[in-house]
Amino acid sequence: MTPPSIADEVNRIVTDDELRHALEGEITLEERDEFRTLFHWFTRRYPTPESRLAYVRQAYARWRRHAKPEFSRRASGDNEQRR
Numbered sequence: 001m002t003p004p005s006i007a008d009e010v011n012r013i014v015t016d017d018e019l020r021h022a023l024e025g026e027i028t029l030e031e032r033d034e035f036r037t038l039f040h041w042f043t044r045r046y047p048t049p050e051s052r053l054a055y056v057r058q059a060y061a062r063w064r065r066h067a068k069p070e071f072s073r074r075a076s077g078d079n080e081q082r083r
Contacts, residue, residue, distance in 0.1 A: 011067075011068060
């Protein structure tokens with residue numbers, strides 16, 4: 001189980017400035033290497049599009065079961081305002 005302080009930080013809503021900073025920042029060599037390692041592991045573990053999609057569906061269902069209700073609703077679009 002994740003300690004509440006860590007869970008709160010992981011599940012918090014980031015500000016526009018935080019998001020912009022993260023998206024516009026440079027990717028370090030360490031981040032690039034970590035991404036490549038994870039990408040190669042994932043594509044070896046799930047070699048076909050079907051197996052990747054099955055994994056994503058299973059992981060999303062698991063996340064929905066354990067997510068705080070407000071995050072789960074937001075991810076499904078339940079809270080979207082209609083225009």
